[in-house]
Amino acid sequence: MKPVPTLFWFRNDMRLDDNPALAHAATHGPVVGVFIDDPTTPRPRGGASRWWLHQSLAALGTQVPLTLRHGESLAVLRELLRETGASRLVWSRRYDPAGAAKDKAIHDTLTREGFTVLGEVGNMLAEPWDISNAEGEPCKVFTPFWKRLQARGWAAPQPAPRVAWAAHGPSVPLDTFCPLPTAPNWAAGWETLWTPGEHGARQRAEDFMAHGLRGYADLRNRPDLPHVSRLSAAIHFGEVSVRRLAHLAQAAAHADPTLRRDADVFLSELGWREFSYHLLWNYPTLPHANWKPAFDAYPWRDPATDPAAARDLTLWQRGQTGYPFVDAGMRELWHTGWMHNRVRMVVASFLIKHLRLHWRHGEAWFWDTLVDADPASNAASWQWVAGSGADAAPYFRIFNPIGQGKKFDPMGAYTRHWCPELAKLPLDFLQCPWDATPFDLATAGVRLGHDYPLPCVNHEAARAAALAGYHATRADSA
Numbered sequence: 001m002k003p004v005p006t007l008f009w010f011r012n013d014m015r016l017d018d019n020p021a022l023a024h025a026a027t028h029g030p031v032v033g034v035f036i037d038d039p040t041t042p043r044p045r046g047g048a049s050r051w052w053l054h055q056s057l058a059a060l061g062t063q064v065p066l067t068l069r070h071g072e073s074l075a076v077l078r079e080l081l082r083e084t085g086a087s088r089l090v091w092s093r094r095y096d097p098a099g100a101a102k103d104k105a106i107h108d109t110l111t112r113e114g115f116t117v118l119g120e121v122g123n124m125l126a127e128p129w130d131i132s133n134a135e136g137e138p139c140k141v142f143t144p145f146w147k148r149l150q151a152r153g154w155a156a157p158q159p160a161p162r163v164a165w166a167a168h169g170p171s172v173p174l175d176t177f178c179p180l181p182t183a184p185n186w187a188a189g190w191e192t193l194w195t196p197g198e199h200g201a202r203q204r205a206e207d208f209m210a211h212g213l214r215g216y217a218d219l220r221n222r223p224d225l226p227h228v229s230r231l232s233a234a235i236h237f238g239e240v241s242v243r244r245l246a247h248l249a250q251a252a253a254h255a256d257p258t259l260r261r262d263a264d265v266f267l268s269e270l271g272w273r274e275f276s277y278h279l280l281w282n283y284p285t286l287p288h289a290n291w292k293p294a295f296d297a298y299p300w301r302d303p304a305t306d307p308a309a310a311r312d313l314t315l316w317q318r319g320q321t322g323y324p325f326v327d328a329g330m331r332e333l334w335h336t337g338w339m340h341n342r343v344r345m346v347v348a349s350f351l352i353k354h355l356r357l358h359w360r361h362g363e364a365w366f367w368d369t370l371v372d373a374d375p376a377s378n379a380a381s382w383q384w385v386a387g388s389g390a391d392a393a394p395y396f397r398i399f400n401p402i403g404q405g406k407k408f409d410p411m412g413a414y415t416r417h418w419c420p421e422l423a424k425l426p427l428d429f430l431q432c433p434w435d436a437t438p439f440d441l442a443t444a445g446v447r448l449g450h451d452y453p454l455p456c457v458n459h460e461a462a463r464a465a466a467l468a469g470y471h472a473t474r475a476d477s478a
Protein backbone atom coordinates (compact mmCIF):
# COMPACT_ATOMS: atom_id res chain seq x y z
CA MET A 1 0.00 0.00 0.00
CA LYS A 2 1.27 3.50 -0.90
CA PRO A 3 2.16 5.41 2.29
CA VAL A 4 -0.06 8.42 3.06
CA PRO A 5 1.96 11.63 2.81
CA THR A 6 1.96 14.59 5.18
CA LEU A 7 1.66 18.13 3.84
CA PHE A 8 4.27 20.49 5.27
CA TRP A 9 3.37 24.14 4.83
CA PHE A 10 6.49 26.33 4.92
CA ARG A 11 5.88 29.90 6.07
CA ASN A 12 8.41 31.73 8.29
CA ASP A 13 10.50 28.61 8.92
CA MET A 14 12.47 28.27 5.71
CA ARG A 15 14.98 25.74 6.99
CA LEU A 16 15.48 22.09 7.86
CA ASP A 17 17.64 22.53 10.98
CA ASP A 18 15.86 22.79 14.34
CA ASN A 19 12.40 22.77 12.82
CA PRO A 20 10.13 20.96 15.32
CA ALA A 21 7.12 20.96 13.00
CA LEU A 22 9.16 19.40 10.21
CA ALA A 23 10.61 16.86 12.64
CA HIS A 24 7.03 15.94 13.57
CA ALA A 25 5.95 15.66 9.93
CA ALA A 26 8.94 13.45 9.13
CA THR A 27 7.84 10.81 11.66
CA HIS A 28 4.67 10.15 9.63
CA GLY A 29 6.09 8.96 6.31
CA PRO A 30 6.62 10.93 3.10
CA VAL A 31 6.41 14.72 3.23
CA VAL A 32 5.19 17.12 0.54
CA GLY A 33 6.61 20.63 1.03
CA VAL A 34 4.46 23.56 -0.06
CA PHE A 35 4.64 27.34 -0.02
CA ILE A 36 1.52 29.41 -0.71
CA ASP A 37 1.24 32.98 -1.92
CA ASP A 38 -2.17 34.05 -0.63
CA PRO A 39 -3.56 37.20 -2.30
CA THR A 40 -6.16 37.59 0.45
CA THR A 41 -3.45 38.37 3.04
CA PRO A 42 -4.54 41.74 4.48
CA ARG A 43 -1.04 43.20 4.49
CA PRO A 44 1.11 41.74 1.71
CA ARG A 45 4.89 41.74 2.08
CA GLY A 46 6.71 44.83 0.89
CA GLY A 47 8.99 44.91 -2.14
CA ALA A 48 12.31 44.28 -0.36
CA SER A 49 10.82 41.43 1.65
CA ARG A 50 9.53 39.84 -1.56
CA TRP A 51 13.01 40.09 -3.05
CA TRP A 52 14.33 38.14 -0.07
CA LEU A 53 11.45 35.67 -0.28
CA HIS A 54 12.31 34.93 -3.93
CA GLN A 55 15.91 34.16 -3.01
CA SER A 56 14.92 32.20 0.05
CA LEU A 57 12.50 30.03 -1.95
CA ALA A 58 15.18 29.47 -4.59
CA ALA A 59 17.60 28.33 -1.87
CA LEU A 60 15.03 26.09 -0.17
CA GLY A 61 14.15 24.66 -3.59
CA THR A 62 17.71 23.35 -3.90
CA GLN A 63 17.32 21.51 -0.58
CA VAL A 64 13.84 20.01 -0.95
CA PRO A 65 11.23 19.52 -3.67
CA LEU A 66 8.89 22.47 -3.12
CA THR A 67 5.42 22.98 -4.55
CA LEU A 68 4.60 26.68 -5.07
CA ARG A 69 0.95 27.67 -5.40
CA HIS A 70 -1.00 30.93 -5.59
CA GLY A 71 -4.45 31.24 -4.03
CA GLU A 72 -6.47 31.55 -0.88
CA SER A 73 -4.68 29.31 1.62
CA LEU A 74 -7.55 27.06 2.68
CA ALA A 75 -8.65 26.47 -0.92
CA VAL A 76 -5.07 25.65 -1.99
CA LEU A 77 -4.52 23.33 0.97
CA ARG A 78 -7.78 21.48 0.28
CA GLU A 79 -6.71 21.08 -3.33
CA LEU A 80 -3.30 19.74 -2.29
CA LEU A 81 -4.73 17.38 0.31
CA ARG A 82 -7.01 15.96 -2.37
CA GLU A 83 -4.28 15.77 -5.04
CA THR A 84 -1.70 14.10 -2.79
CA GLY A 85 -4.05 11.98 -0.69
CA ALA A 86 -2.42 13.44 2.45
CA SER A 87 -4.32 13.15 5.70
CA ARG A 88 -2.13 15.41 7.83
CA LEU A 89 -1.09 19.05 7.60
CA VAL A 90 1.76 20.46 9.68
CA TRP A 91 3.15 23.99 10.09
CA SER A 92 5.14 26.26 12.41
CA ARG A 93 2.76 28.64 14.14
CA ARG A 94 2.28 32.29 13.12
CA TYR A 95 1.59 35.04 15.65
CA ASP A 96 0.60 38.06 13.58
CA PRO A 97 -3.13 38.70 14.07
CA ALA A 98 -4.19 37.94 10.48
CA GLY A 99 -1.95 34.88 10.14
CA ALA A 100 -3.01 33.45 13.48
CA ALA A 101 -6.71 33.99 12.72
CA LYS A 102 -6.32 32.34 9.32
CA ASP A 103 -4.51 29.38 10.87
CA LYS A 104 -7.24 28.90 13.44
CA ALA A 105 -9.92 28.93 10.75
CA ILE A 106 -7.97 26.44 8.61
CA HIS A 107 -7.27 24.22 11.61
CA ASP A 108 -10.93 24.17 12.67
CA THR A 109 -12.30 23.59 9.16
CA LEU A 110 -9.90 20.84 8.14
CA THR A 111 -10.15 19.10 11.51
CA ARG A 112 -13.94 19.04 11.08
CA GLU A 113 -13.38 17.51 7.66
CA GLY A 114 -11.37 14.68 9.20
CA PHE A 115 -7.78 15.82 8.62
CA THR A 116 -5.11 16.05 11.30
CA VAL A 117 -3.73 19.59 11.57
CA LEU A 118 -0.79 20.35 13.82
CA GLY A 119 1.21 23.51 14.60
CA GLU A 120 4.50 23.75 16.48
CA VAL A 121 6.63 26.63 17.70
CA GLY A 122 9.14 27.29 14.96
CA ASN A 123 10.59 30.77 15.11
CA MET A 124 10.56 31.82 18.78
CA LEU A 125 12.29 31.01 22.06
CA ALA A 126 8.88 31.00 23.73
CA GLU A 127 5.39 31.46 22.42
CA PRO A 128 3.92 34.89 23.08
CA TRP A 129 1.37 33.53 25.57
CA ASP A 130 3.96 31.57 27.59
CA ILE A 131 5.10 34.60 29.59
CA SER A 132 2.97 36.78 31.88
CA ASN A 133 3.57 39.10 34.82
CA ALA A 134 2.90 38.31 38.50
CA GLU A 135 -0.82 39.13 38.00
CA GLY A 136 -1.07 36.75 35.05
CA GLU A 137 -1.34 39.72 32.67
CA PRO A 138 0.79 40.44 29.58
CA CYS A 139 4.19 41.99 30.44
CA LYS A 140 4.42 45.66 29.60
CA VAL A 141 8.08 46.12 30.53
CA PHE A 142 10.98 44.39 28.79
CA THR A 143 13.33 43.55 31.70
CA PRO A 144 10.89 41.46 33.79
CA PHE A 145 9.61 39.85 30.58
CA TRP A 146 13.12 38.81 29.58
CA LYS A 147 13.97 37.59 33.09
CA ARG A 148 10.88 35.40 33.09
CA LEU A 149 11.59 34.05 29.64
CA GLN A 150 15.16 33.20 30.58
CA ALA A 151 14.02 31.57 33.82
CA ARG A 152 11.54 29.48 31.84
CA GLY A 153 14.25 28.51 29.36
CA TRP A 154 13.82 26.89 25.97
CA ALA A 155 14.54 23.52 24.44
CA ALA A 156 17.94 22.79 22.90
CA PRO A 157 18.03 23.06 19.08
CA GLN A 158 17.68 19.80 17.19
CA PRO A 159 19.52 18.83 14.01
CA ALA A 160 17.65 18.56 10.70
CA PRO A 161 15.39 15.51 10.71
CA ARG A 162 15.68 12.76 8.12
CA VAL A 163 12.78 13.50 5.77
CA ALA A 164 11.38 11.29 2.99
CA TRP A 165 10.49 14.17 0.65
CA ALA A 166 7.84 13.45 -1.96
CA ALA A 167 7.87 15.73 -4.99
CA HIS A 168 4.44 16.97 -6.03
CA GLY A 169 3.51 19.06 -9.04
CA PRO A 170 2.28 21.10 -10.66
CA SER A 171 4.13 23.99 -9.13
CA VAL A 172 4.19 27.63 -10.29
CA PRO A 173 7.68 28.55 -11.62
CA LEU A 174 9.50 30.75 -9.11
CA ASP A 175 9.97 33.66 -11.54
CA THR A 176 6.18 33.88 -11.95
CA PHE A 177 5.41 32.98 -8.37
CA CYS A 178 7.51 35.74 -6.81
CA PRO A 179 9.04 37.88 -9.58
CA LEU A 180 12.17 39.92 -9.03
CA PRO A 181 12.02 43.67 -9.74
CA THR A 182 12.95 44.53 -13.33
CA ALA A 183 11.86 47.98 -14.46
CA PRO A 184 13.61 49.41 -12.58
CA ASN A 185 15.64 46.76 -10.79
CA TRP A 186 15.97 48.64 -7.52
CA ALA A 187 17.62 45.57 -5.98
CA ALA A 188 20.53 45.47 -8.45
CA GLY A 189 23.62 44.16 -6.69
CA TRP A 190 21.77 42.91 -3.60
CA GLU A 191 22.83 39.35 -4.40
CA THR A 192 26.40 40.42 -3.65
CA LEU A 193 25.32 41.80 -0.24
CA TRP A 194 23.07 39.02 0.97
CA THR A 195 22.96 35.23 0.81
CA PRO A 196 19.35 34.34 1.64
CA GLY A 197 18.57 30.73 2.54
CA GLU A 198 19.53 28.30 5.27
CA HIS A 199 23.17 27.81 4.24
CA GLY A 200 23.80 31.55 3.94
CA ALA A 201 22.16 32.17 7.31
CA ARG A 202 24.17 29.49 9.05
CA GLN A 203 27.39 30.77 7.48
CA ARG A 204 26.64 34.34 8.55
CA ALA A 205 25.74 33.17 12.06
CA GLU A 206 28.99 31.25 12.41
CA ASP A 207 31.06 34.13 11.00
CA PHE A 208 29.39 36.51 13.43
CA MET A 209 30.03 34.25 16.42
CA ALA A 210 33.68 33.86 15.37
CA HIS A 211 34.46 37.48 14.40
CA GLY A 212 31.63 39.87 15.37
CA LEU A 213 30.44 38.75 18.79
CA ARG A 214 33.53 39.96 20.64
CA GLY A 215 32.81 43.61 21.34
CA TYR A 216 29.08 43.35 20.49
CA ALA A 217 28.00 44.76 23.87
CA ASP A 218 29.93 48.00 23.36
CA LEU A 219 30.26 48.30 19.59
CA ARG A 220 26.82 47.24 18.34
CA ASN A 221 25.89 50.93 18.26
CA ARG A 222 28.58 51.76 15.71
CA PRO A 223 27.24 51.59 12.14
CA ASP A 224 30.79 51.97 10.81
CA LEU A 225 31.92 48.69 12.41
CA PRO A 226 31.01 45.05 11.64
CA HIS A 227 29.76 44.22 15.13
CA VAL A 228 26.14 43.34 14.49
CA SER A 229 25.02 40.06 12.99
CA ARG A 230 22.90 41.36 10.07
CA LEU A 231 20.83 38.22 10.58
CA SER A 232 17.46 39.95 10.95
CA ALA A 233 16.03 38.93 7.57
CA ALA A 234 17.26 35.35 8.01
CA ILE A 235 15.62 35.32 11.44
CA HIS A 236 12.39 36.83 10.12
CA PHE A 237 12.13 34.17 7.40
CA GLY A 238 13.20 31.44 9.82
CA GLU A 239 16.27 30.47 7.77
CA VAL A 240 18.04 30.01 11.08
CA SER A 241 16.25 29.20 14.32
CA VAL A 242 16.52 31.63 17.23
CA ARG A 243 17.17 28.66 19.50
CA ARG A 244 20.14 27.75 17.30
CA LEU A 245 21.45 31.32 17.49
CA ALA A 246 21.01 31.44 21.26
CA HIS A 247 22.80 28.12 21.50
CA LEU A 248 25.71 29.31 19.32
CA ALA A 249 26.12 32.49 21.41
CA GLN A 250 25.96 30.53 24.67
CA ALA A 251 28.44 27.96 23.36
CA ALA A 252 30.84 30.75 22.33
CA ALA A 253 30.65 32.24 25.84
CA HIS A 254 31.06 28.81 27.40
CA ALA A 255 34.20 28.16 25.37
CA ASP A 256 35.59 31.62 26.13
CA PRO A 257 34.11 33.25 29.26
CA THR A 258 35.45 36.68 28.21
CA LEU A 259 32.62 36.64 25.62
CA ARG A 260 29.94 36.29 28.31
CA ARG A 261 28.81 39.93 28.39
CA ASP A 262 28.72 40.16 24.59
CA ALA A 263 26.73 36.92 24.37
CA ASP A 264 24.30 38.11 27.06
CA VAL A 265 23.64 41.38 25.23
CA PHE A 266 23.18 39.52 21.94
CA LEU A 267 20.69 37.19 23.63
CA SER A 268 18.81 40.15 25.08
CA GLU A 269 18.42 41.57 21.55
CA LEU A 270 16.78 38.29 20.58
CA GLY A 271 14.74 38.94 23.73
CA TRP A 272 13.52 42.27 22.31
CA ARG A 273 12.23 40.36 19.32
CA GLU A 274 10.38 37.98 21.65
CA PHE A 275 8.99 40.99 23.55
CA SER A 276 7.78 42.53 20.28
CA TYR A 277 5.84 39.34 19.48
CA HIS A 278 4.50 39.22 23.03
CA LEU A 279 3.17 42.75 22.53
CA LEU A 280 1.75 42.04 19.07
CA TRP A 281 0.00 38.91 20.29
CA ASN A 282 -1.55 40.66 23.27
CA TYR A 283 -2.23 43.98 21.50
CA PRO A 284 -3.08 43.07 17.90
CA THR A 285 -3.64 46.71 16.91
CA LEU A 286 0.06 47.47 17.56
CA PRO A 287 0.98 47.93 13.85
CA HIS A 288 -1.54 50.71 13.31
CA ALA A 289 -2.81 52.16 16.63
CA ASN A 290 -0.92 53.98 19.38
CA TRP A 291 -0.40 51.56 22.25
CA LYS A 292 -0.79 54.56 24.56
CA PRO A 293 -4.06 56.18 23.40
CA ALA A 294 -2.95 59.58 24.78
CA PHE A 295 -0.84 59.87 21.63
CA ASP A 296 -4.01 59.95 19.51
CA ALA A 297 -4.27 63.61 20.47
CA TYR A 298 -0.80 64.54 19.20
CA PRO A 299 -1.00 67.25 16.52
CA TRP A 300 0.74 65.31 13.71
CA ARG A 301 1.26 67.01 10.37
CA ASP A 302 -0.70 65.21 7.67
CA PRO A 303 1.02 64.63 4.30
CA ALA A 304 -2.39 63.98 2.71
CA THR A 305 -3.55 67.54 3.34
CA ASP A 306 -0.36 69.52 4.01
CA PRO A 307 2.01 69.89 1.01
CA ALA A 308 4.95 70.87 3.27
CA ALA A 309 4.46 67.70 5.30
CA ALA A 310 4.27 65.65 2.08
CA ARG A 311 7.50 67.27 0.87
CA ASP A 312 9.26 66.48 4.16
CA LEU A 313 8.14 62.85 4.04
CA THR A 314 9.60 62.52 0.53
CA LEU A 315 12.88 64.18 1.58
CA TRP A 316 13.14 61.74 4.48
CA GLN A 317 12.39 58.72 2.27
CA ARG A 318 15.01 59.80 -0.27
CA GLY A 319 17.74 60.65 2.23
CA GLN A 320 17.63 64.36 1.36
CA THR A 321 16.81 65.95 4.72
CA GLY A 322 20.10 67.85 4.90
CA TYR A 323 21.06 66.02 8.12
CA PRO A 324 23.91 63.75 6.99
CA PHE A 325 23.53 60.96 9.58
CA VAL A 326 19.79 60.70 8.84
CA ASP A 327 20.38 60.80 5.09
CA ALA A 328 23.14 58.18 5.34
CA GLY A 329 20.73 55.81 7.08
CA MET A 330 17.89 56.35 4.63
CA ARG A 331 20.23 55.80 1.69
CA GLU A 332 21.68 52.67 3.26
CA LEU A 333 18.10 51.39 3.56
CA TRP A 334 17.26 52.18 -0.07
CA HIS A 335 20.47 50.73 -1.47
CA THR A 336 20.75 47.59 0.67
CA GLY A 337 17.29 46.85 2.12
CA TRP A 338 18.72 47.09 5.65
CA MET A 339 19.76 49.77 8.13
CA HIS A 340 21.83 49.59 11.29
CA ASN A 341 19.75 49.61 14.49
CA ARG A 342 21.28 52.81 15.93
CA VAL A 343 20.57 54.65 12.70
CA ARG A 344 17.02 53.22 12.55
CA MET A 345 16.39 54.85 15.92
CA VAL A 346 17.80 58.19 14.76
CA VAL A 347 15.91 58.33 11.44
CA ALA A 348 12.69 57.22 13.17
CA SER A 349 13.06 59.88 15.83
CA PHE A 350 13.73 62.47 13.11
CA LEU A 351 10.56 61.56 11.21
CA ILE A 352 8.36 61.54 14.28
CA LYS A 353 9.84 64.37 16.33
CA HIS A 354 11.65 66.73 13.96
CA LEU A 355 9.12 66.38 11.13
CA ARG A 356 6.11 65.64 13.37
CA LEU A 357 4.86 62.96 11.01
CA HIS A 358 2.98 60.01 12.48
CA TRP A 359 5.14 56.92 13.08
CA ARG A 360 2.76 54.99 10.81
CA HIS A 361 4.31 56.74 7.77
CA GLY A 362 7.74 55.50 8.80
CA GLU A 363 6.49 52.03 9.66
CA ALA A 364 4.91 51.76 6.20
CA TRP A 365 8.10 52.92 4.44
CA PHE A 366 10.19 50.43 6.40
CA TRP A 367 7.61 47.73 5.65
CA ASP A 368 8.20 48.25 1.94
CA THR A 369 11.97 48.80 1.95
CA LEU A 370 13.42 46.52 4.66
CA VAL A 371 14.44 42.96 3.79
CA ASP A 372 13.74 42.14 7.46
CA ALA A 373 10.33 43.91 7.60
CA ASP A 374 8.54 42.18 10.44
CA PRO A 375 5.02 42.82 11.74
CA ALA A 376 6.06 42.65 15.40
CA SER A 377 9.57 44.15 15.51
CA ASN A 378 8.75 46.96 13.09
CA ALA A 379 5.58 48.07 14.85
CA ALA A 380 6.98 47.69 18.37
CA SER A 381 10.19 49.54 17.45
CA TRP A 382 8.39 52.45 15.79
CA GLN A 383 6.13 52.80 18.80
CA TRP A 384 9.17 52.54 21.07
CA VAL A 385 10.84 55.49 19.34
CA ALA A 386 7.59 57.47 19.20
CA GLY A 387 7.07 57.06 22.94
CA SER A 388 3.58 55.69 22.27
CA GLY A 389 4.59 52.06 22.86
CA ALA A 390 5.13 49.73 25.81
CA ASP A 391 8.36 50.36 27.77
CA ALA A 392 9.09 53.07 25.20
CA ALA A 393 11.65 55.85 25.06
CA PRO A 394 10.06 58.96 26.63
CA TYR A 395 8.68 61.29 23.96
CA PHE A 396 10.73 64.21 25.27
CA ARG A 397 14.00 62.34 24.63
CA ILE A 398 14.62 63.69 21.15
CA PHE A 399 17.70 62.34 19.37
CA ASN A 400 19.97 65.10 18.16
CA PRO A 401 20.91 63.89 14.65
CA ILE A 402 24.14 65.89 14.72
CA GLY A 403 25.27 64.61 18.12
CA GLN A 404 24.23 61.04 17.31
CA GLY A 405 26.30 61.15 14.12
CA LYS A 406 29.34 62.51 15.94
CA LYS A 407 29.06 59.98 18.74
CA PHE A 408 28.28 56.80 16.82
CA ASP A 409 30.15 57.51 13.58
CA PRO A 410 33.18 59.15 15.23
CA MET A 411 35.48 58.91 12.21
CA GLY A 412 32.68 59.74 9.78
CA ALA A 413 33.28 56.63 7.66
CA TYR A 414 29.61 55.57 7.60
CA THR A 415 28.33 59.05 6.74
CA ARG A 416 30.97 59.64 4.06
CA HIS A 417 30.18 56.28 2.48
CA TRP A 418 26.46 56.98 2.10
CA CYS A 419 26.75 60.73 1.50
CA PRO A 420 29.74 60.74 -0.89
CA GLU A 421 29.05 64.36 -1.85
CA LEU A 422 30.29 65.27 1.66
CA ALA A 423 33.27 62.89 1.62
CA LYS A 424 35.91 65.61 1.61
CA LEU A 425 34.36 67.76 4.32
CA PRO A 426 36.45 68.05 7.54
CA LEU A 427 35.14 65.75 10.28
CA ASP A 428 34.12 68.73 12.48
CA PHE A 429 31.51 69.78 9.90
CA LEU A 430 30.51 66.40 8.49
CA GLN A 431 27.32 66.17 10.56
CA CYS A 432 26.55 69.90 10.27
CA PRO A 433 27.80 71.10 6.86
CA TRP A 434 25.94 74.39 7.25
CA ASP A 435 28.47 75.34 9.97
CA ALA A 436 31.43 74.89 7.62
CA THR A 437 33.19 78.03 6.38
CA PRO A 438 32.79 78.95 2.70
CA PHE A 439 36.47 78.04 2.35
CA ASP A 440 35.97 74.53 3.82
CA LEU A 441 32.92 73.97 1.64
CA ALA A 442 34.72 75.14 -1.49
CA THR A 443 37.77 73.00 -0.70
CA ALA A 444 35.54 69.97 -0.19
CA GLY A 445 33.70 70.72 -3.44
CA VAL A 446 30.33 71.15 -1.70
CA ARG A 447 27.77 73.75 -2.74
CA LEU A 448 25.08 73.50 -0.09
CA GLY A 449 21.64 73.53 -1.65
CA HIS A 450 23.12 72.15 -4.91
CA ASP A 451 25.36 69.15 -4.23
CA TYR A 452 23.84 68.43 -0.85
CA PRO A 453 20.58 69.85 0.56
CA LEU A 454 20.28 72.53 3.19
CA PRO A 455 18.59 71.20 6.35
CA CYS A 456 14.83 70.78 5.76
CA VAL A 457 14.12 71.91 9.35
CA ASN A 458 16.08 73.77 11.98
CA HIS A 459 17.02 71.35 14.76
CA GLU A 460 16.27 73.63 17.69
CA ALA A 461 13.00 74.96 16.27
CA ALA A 462 11.86 71.44 15.34
CA ARG A 463 12.72 70.18 18.80
CA ALA A 464 10.71 72.97 20.44
CA ALA A 465 7.71 72.30 18.16
CA ALA A 466 7.84 68.57 18.93
CA LEU A 467 7.87 69.23 22.67
CA ALA A 468 5.03 71.75 22.37
CA GLY A 469 2.97 69.09 20.57
CA TYR A 470 3.77 66.62 23.30
CA HIS A 471 2.67 69.00 26.06
CA ALA A 472 -0.58 69.65 24.19
CA THR A 473 -1.12 65.90 24.01
CA ARG A 474 -0.68 65.48 27.72
CA ALA A 475 -2.99 68.39 28.38
CA ASP A 476 -5.58 66.93 25.99
CA SER A 477 -5.39 63.50 27.53
CA ALA A 478 -5.43 64.67 31.17
Ligand SMILES: Cc1cc2nc3c(=O)[nH]c(=O)nc-3n(C[C@H](O)[C@H](O)[C@H](O)COP(=O)(O)OP(=O)(O)OC[C@H]3O[C@@H](n4cnc5c(N)ncnc54)[C@H](O)[C@@H]3O)c2cc1C
Nearest residue numbers: 228229230231232269270272273341344373374377378381
Ligand atom coordinates in the same frame (compact mmCIF):
# COMPACT_ATOMS: atom_id res chain seq x y z
C1 LIG B 1 12.23 52.08 13.80
C2 LIG B 1 12.73 50.66 13.86
C3 LIG B 1 12.16 49.68 13.04
C4 LIG B 1 12.61 48.36 13.11
N1 LIG B 1 12.03 47.42 12.28
C5 LIG B 1 12.46 46.13 12.35
C6 LIG B 1 11.88 45.14 11.50
O1 LIG B 1 10.96 45.39 10.70
N2 LIG B 1 12.37 43.86 11.58
C7 LIG B 1 13.37 43.53 12.47
O2 LIG B 1 13.78 42.36 12.49
N3 LIG B 1 13.89 44.43 13.31
C8 LIG B 1 13.48 45.72 13.27
N4 LIG B 1 14.05 46.65 14.10
C9 LIG B 1 14.96 46.19 15.18
C10 LIG B 1 16.46 46.23 14.84
O3 LIG B 1 16.81 47.48 14.31
C11 LIG B 1 16.88 45.14 13.86
O4 LIG B 1 16.41 43.89 14.29
C12 LIG B 1 18.40 45.06 13.77
O5 LIG B 1 18.94 46.30 13.37
C13 LIG B 1 18.78 44.01 12.75
O6 LIG B 1 20.16 43.99 12.56
P1 LIG B 1 21.03 42.77 13.08
O7 LIG B 1 20.44 41.49 12.59
O8 LIG B 1 22.43 43.04 12.72
O9 LIG B 1 20.83 42.86 14.64
P2 LIG B 1 21.70 42.27 15.83
O10 LIG B 1 22.17 43.41 16.67
O11 LIG B 1 22.73 41.34 15.36
O12 LIG B 1 20.61 41.50 16.70
C14 LIG B 1 20.32 40.11 16.51
C15 LIG B 1 18.84 39.94 16.27
O13 LIG B 1 18.08 40.35 17.39
C16 LIG B 1 16.84 40.91 16.95
N5 LIG B 1 16.79 42.31 17.36
C17 LIG B 1 17.84 43.15 17.56
N6 LIG B 1 17.40 44.34 18.01
C18 LIG B 1 16.06 44.27 18.06
C19 LIG B 1 15.03 45.18 18.44
N7 LIG B 1 15.31 46.41 18.88
N8 LIG B 1 13.75 44.78 18.35
C20 LIG B 1 13.44 43.53 17.94
N9 LIG B 1 14.38 42.62 17.58
C21 LIG B 1 15.65 42.97 17.64
C22 LIG B 1 16.82 40.79 15.43
O14 LIG B 1 16.17 39.61 15.08
C23 LIG B 1 18.30 40.76 15.10
O15 LIG B 1 18.58 40.13 13.87
C24 LIG B 1 13.63 48.00 14.04
C25 LIG B 1 14.20 48.99 14.85
C26 LIG B 1 13.75 50.31 14.76
C27 LIG B 1 14.38 51.34 15.66
